[in-house]
Amino acid sequence: MGKSKLRAAILGVTGMVGQQYVRMLENHPWFEVTTLVGSRSAGKLYGEAVEWIDSYEPPARIMNMPVKVAEPESEDVDLVFSSLPTEAAYQLDTKYAARFPTVSDASSYRMEPDVPLLIPEVNPDHLGLLEVQRRKRGWKGSLVTSPNCTATGLVIALKPLHDAYRIRKAVVSTMQALSGAGYPGVPSLRIIDNVIPYIKGEEEKVAAETKKMLGAKSSDAISPDPMGVSVMVHRVATIDGHLESAYIETERPVDVEEAKEVLRDFRGKPQEMKLPTAPERPIIVMEQDDRPQPRLDRMAGSVPGMSTVVGRVRRGLDDHSLRLTLLSHNTIRGAAGNAILIAEMMHELGYLE
Amino acid sequence: MGKSKLRAAILGVTGMVGQQYVRMLENHPWFEVTTLVGSRSAGKLYGEAVEWIDSYEPPARIMNMPVKVAEPESEDVDLVFSSLPTEAAYQLDTKYAARFPTVSDASSYRMEPDVPLLIPEVNPDHLGLLEVQRRKRGWKGSLVTSPNCTATGLVIALKPLHDAYRIRKAVVSTMQALSGAGYPGVPSLRIIDNVIPYIKGEEEKVAAETKKMLGAKSSDAISPDPMGVSVMVHRVATIDGHLESAYIETERPVDVEEAKEVLRDFRGKPQEMKLPTAPERPIIVMEQDDRPQPRLDRMAGSVPGMSTVVGRVRRGLDDHSLRLTLLSHNTIRGAAGNAILIAEMMHELGYLE
Amino acid sequence: MGKSKLRAAILGVTGMVGQQYVRMLENHPWFEVTTLVGSRSAGKLYGEAVEWIDSYEPPARIMNMPVKVAEPESEDVDLVFSSLPTEAAYQLDTKYAARFPTVSDASSYRMEPDVPLLIPEVNPDHLGLLEVQRRKRGWKGSLVTSPNCTATGLVIALKPLHDAYRIRKAVVSTMQALSGAGYPGVPSLRIIDNVIPYIKGEEEKVAAETKKMLGAKSSDAISPDPMGVSVMVHRVATIDGHLESAYIETERPVDVEEAKEVLRDFRGKPQEMKLPTAPERPIIVMEQDDRPQPRLDRMAGSVPGMSTVVGRVRRGLDDHSLRLTLLSHNTIRGAAGNAILIAEMMHELGYLE
Amino acid sequence: MGKSKLRAAILGVTGMVGQQYVRMLENHPWFEVTTLVGSRSAGKLYGEAVEWIDSYEPPARIMNMPVKVAEPESEDVDLVFSSLPTEAAYQLDTKYAARFPTVSDASSYRMEPDVPLLIPEVNPDHLGLLEVQRRKRGWKGSLVTSPNCTATGLVIALKPLHDAYRIRKAVVSTMQALSGAGYPGVPSLRIIDNVIPYIKGEEEKVAAETKKMLGAKSSDAISPDPMGVSVMVHRVATIDGHLESAYIETERPVDVEEAKEVLRDFRGKPQEMKLPTAPERPIIVMEQDDRPQPRLDRMAGSVPGMSTVVGRVRRGLDDHSLRLTLLSHNTIRGAAGNAILIAEMMHELGYLE
């Protein structure tokens, strides 16, 4: 007799990230969505409440499921995916984590010393922090966080380069998609024929999270990597897909062709473990001059939206520097997809029992 | 008796830059447009030929003027503004320059050792190269070039900072407007819900031109400034106005508030000479977090489109670094307006006789 | 001694329409803005509160003026311009009108039998309803309404054609700009690479208001014109400027060239009275095939944004029909500008004493 | 032994329509692409020549296939799909049709009396014209045309309503996507923050083709339906998917709910014959007020992009009128998909032998 699927709750199920959870968990081999949680949509059927933003049509089963308010103390599931806004997540993520394995996309607890901030291909060992977390908080459940969407694609691209060349400094400039701001998000009057050179709190988060994820894990803490990370963010008129230009300075000299191979060959535990949501290639390297482009490449790869697409890899100002442009789907690899991959890895490693 | 206006020819008068010349030279105190030159539009009246891209309505006088083919050898004017495409400019700019003072927006001769590449506020002394040019080429006329539109705003912002702190490296990422690609330019199918991370030849030009304009002039040559300049360019869905993020490393320590003053206080010869097209403030510093923005700020200043608008000025990763975001109107300060300002300065300094 | 300016309050001063009032009333010969009213912005200076949506920079005098909450009973002005949302206008417009001449852009009272719904060039005689209003409501002040922005341009174009040919039916399809939805308005995620074929309540309003404004005034009421008006509305990704295609059926046969003259020659009381905000030509007819276009033509005319620009005038399916495309600036002629024109006309006709 | 697939040539294979052919014919059960024909791309491999406009990645087999110039006299295939521009199609379509069954998307021969203009669900009987064609032209092959993309969705929606209520007049206004203009198509500078109210020749084509397709076939000719068709076209900033508003007047009274059923229940020969590219529902009726929307609904249905999505079905000005909004994918149902469906029907009916 087969193992029945783990019952999952999605918190913030009507949002931009929530909608990706619904899509990606349909027909999932291990997880089944049984509980939908919202606030203004609570009391309605999902189909009535959700402002569906994509052409994908969600299955009737979910459309006809009611959305409930958050009731962490009385919830009965096996796993919780949280994509609540920061404030609500502050209140609720820990309450759910006290009882259930919880993976959260919110920024609220990402920098807590006992909370893993995970990209499964990059720092799976950081899951070891959960021992510290259990001891410190006495939870039956657990809390693991998925990073800021801009940090995710960046760190995936930096990781193999860091391992090969040891990055001293990364100077990054981003062009972020509108879905990254949630719904209703950016007013159309602000972005037509325009670029907004500011996203509150974003630059600080990306820098801090990058250094934490690339940081070394000692027995009970992560010490952030010492690399310098400068991020300048911008919002542009794209629906999905964050594009980032990165100027990287390294300790060891970089050969461009070798760097491309390093990126191309990058694999992690998810690929070894053949997790359902693991893309064959975490990094896809493109050779055409004018790639990656958001509309063309954001769904690239064997699990659409889970690969970081890198292009324009070339030398910087000297042979200890490299330039590259990367694209990451902000609500898939940048949120729901990465969180599902985290849960899959935890599942295989026994963390969800 | 008043001095009659100098008669000016505009080469490439129907293009994106050409249309700005027409607008900015209407009612100019010193110059009068008497000759319109084009290729496919030759033989038609300007009003019939031009694909007007703006809401500004050009004066009937120009609309009813015929466009001619380029005839440098038989032309009869006092001054030539050239905004031809690169190839045509290779052929024609020097032919006009042999007989007339010519200011060109094309890239074709910008890097020639005896051709000044000018931003009047930044390197007016480079006009001295014209002596070398005269000796070398034996021209009656002259050729002065206006820079690449992305380089212009960048160099205006860098100049006062370089003078104050000595810039060692600038790592720049751009979000360039569609008018920068001329007409018809970028196909709409390529830019809706998209960003294009490549503009052929742009990165190299911006770097080389920046170093030339900030370079030191010896008696008969310019030696490019040794600063490192890395540029990563992108095309976004804006009509006008190039936005650029710059990470600057300096030799002397930088104080942010002082840096803003340095930028705010920047004035050059055009401001001293009160040239007609000189903006009161070559650099406008904005304090709001989310500025500058292309749609809101590209026409800022006393001569709309001639100021470089700078915002988000803040410390970099250490006290020898600075970050800022700048916006420059690519066809005004970035082309026609800057060229007109060059001609005005040459006029006042006696170069146009 | 000159007459001092009438003191005007603007209700909803931070909104899309409010911002146009601020711009258009700067340096107005007869009116001076003395009171700014808002809700969430109350208590702040205008400059701090307003999310300025345009490149125009409002004068420091207004930027430094505080925004107050609505206090109709204690207000002290001579004239009130209201651009409140429907609900707030229901509550407040009549309270202000009880004491002051009030011109409102809100839909709340437009269809009231004793409230004029005015386009000064079209139905200035409807102002006569104010007698009925005064008798019925006993107000010291008055309430006149400005129409729905989509109805305004349509009715201006239909009026002279109706007078010349007697319109039996108008079948209209619109492409409406984003500013028409206020701020924050339409989420960007909804309109990039998209069209929304619905605006709640719009179709009904445009039809009803068109028939009221073209209706005949008896001594104490307006009987709506019997013409059939079908409106199908759509929201598109433009900032300002509603474009509308109209198929018109008439009782008398229509000659296309004559129809264009009828449109071109259309003048009204505002033009006769040479009111400050009256455009020389209420209707501008364009001959080019591909005009009018929002970005190019929305600010056309001697008072930018006050003219209705009409193009593609041609025969319908028979000689009792006509097709045309019209463009109207929705926050200028469609709201603030039309309201200011109403106030100007009332001023000259003695209604503001 | 199974029937081997028919070998198909695609003329204009690098264009907007050509790219859809490549995608839709991959793994087709009956047809195999063996010949790629272009002009500027001739001599290159498809992968090098094509400016791929979509995120779909074409198969390596096609990417590595060479593009040839058009050589109708020496070609060796079983079936030809032509999506050449009008002028080239004038020259070439008939040359191919002389030897091969040819289905063309070009406008060039659509109105020829002996050339069927086909939507397989609507007027399959018009294929009977091929007898006339064979007699008249003595071709071994044949020519059948697929309609203008704007006419296709319109006629699919009108057909069942015409059969039920007999349409006297249709007043249509369109909002057409950018891919409809081919590549490079509409310059981005023309469509950002804009709408273009004109597409050369479009209005006339849509009207004439609609009347031909809904026309009655006598033994050797089609007499166009007498209904009046007025079309006003506009280009908007969407990538794919033409949206159209239609005001329909009928001879018999229309009940709205019944009309929706008529639309919903519409089936044609392709559905009966279960052709591979036939959508289960040629018309999908949506009940939500704000649908259909291009970005959300253009790929709706069992064969994405082959269904016409209809919404906002409601009464017109009287009970002999109806209003509705329809959406059709212009390069799929509007071109390549419809042409493939034509070929499939011809295949099953024995026309391709």
Ligand SMILES: NC(=O)c1ccc[n+]([C@@H]2O[C@H](COP(=O)([O-])OP(=O)(O)OC[C@H]3O[C@@H](n4cnc5c(N)ncnc54)[C@H](OP(=O)(O)O)[C@@H]3O)[C@@H](O)[C@H]2O)c1
């Ligand atoms: N968008 C991205 O690219 C991205 C990427 C990485 C991480 N994230 C993070 O993921 C989270 C969600 O982002 P988003 O873009 O999906 O935001 P969103 O579109 O604004 O959605 C927020 C969701 O949270 C729900 N919600 C709000 N308050 C709630 C409460 N008190 N209890 C229960 N549900 C509540 C909302 O439901 P109701 O409508 O019912 O109120 C809605 O479903 C944020 O923390 C964000 O920072 C986003």
Ligand SMILES: NC(=O)c1ccc[n+]([C@@H]2O[C@H](COP(=O)([O-])OP(=O)(O)OC[C@H]3O[C@@H](n4cnc5c(N)ncnc54)[C@H](OP(=O)(O)O)[C@@H]3O)[C@@H](O)[C@H]2O)c1
């Ligand atoms: N756009 C910018 O932001 C910008 C900024 C700085 C510098 N520039 C430079 O300025 C130049 C013009 O740029 P643009 O954007 O205005 O380009 P554009 O819109 O493509 O206009 C090119 C113009 O050159 C004319 N032309 C082409 N070949 C010619 C020939 N053989 N003889 C005479 N006229 C000819 C064209 O006239 P016909 O239509 O009659 O052929 C057209 O008026 C380029 O060199 C560009 O690199 C552009």
Ligand SMILES: NC(=O)c1ccc[n+]([C@@H]2O[C@H](COP(=O)([O-])OP(=O)(O)OC[C@H]3O[C@@H](n4cnc5c(N)ncnc54)[C@H](OP(=O)(O)O)[C@@H]3O)[C@@H](O)[C@H]2O)c1
């Ligand atoms: N936009 C158009 O094209 C257009 C055209 C014709 C007519 N109209 C009508 O004009 C009105 C305003 O439209 P809009 O586009 O400007 O809307 P908007 O951008 O949403 O602005 C609404 C304004 O009303 C203020 N407000 C809301 N509730 C208030 C209250 N209780 N007391 C005082 N102020 C209050 C808001 O101030 P706070 O931010 O301080 O809350 C804001 O300044 C609407 O009735 C609309 O239907 C609009």
Ligand SMILES: NC(=O)c1ccc[n+]([C@@H]2O[C@H](COP(=O)([O-])OP(=O)(O)OC[C@H]3O[C@@H](n4cnc5c(N)ncnc54)[C@H](OP(=O)(O)O)[C@@H]3O)[C@@H](O)[C@H]2O)c1
């Ligand atoms: N786009 C639509 O929505 C749509 C809908 C229905 C019907 N149509 C019709 O379908 C046709 C194609 O439209 P499109 O949008 O795909 O246009 P497009 O993007 O401009 O593509 C045109 C194609 O034709 C090729 N071509 C041009 N001249 C040729 C020649 N002499 N010999 C061989 N190949 C030649 C081009 O190849 P090279 O690049 O090698 O020159 C290119 O592949 C047009 O007739 C159009 O009216 C289009």
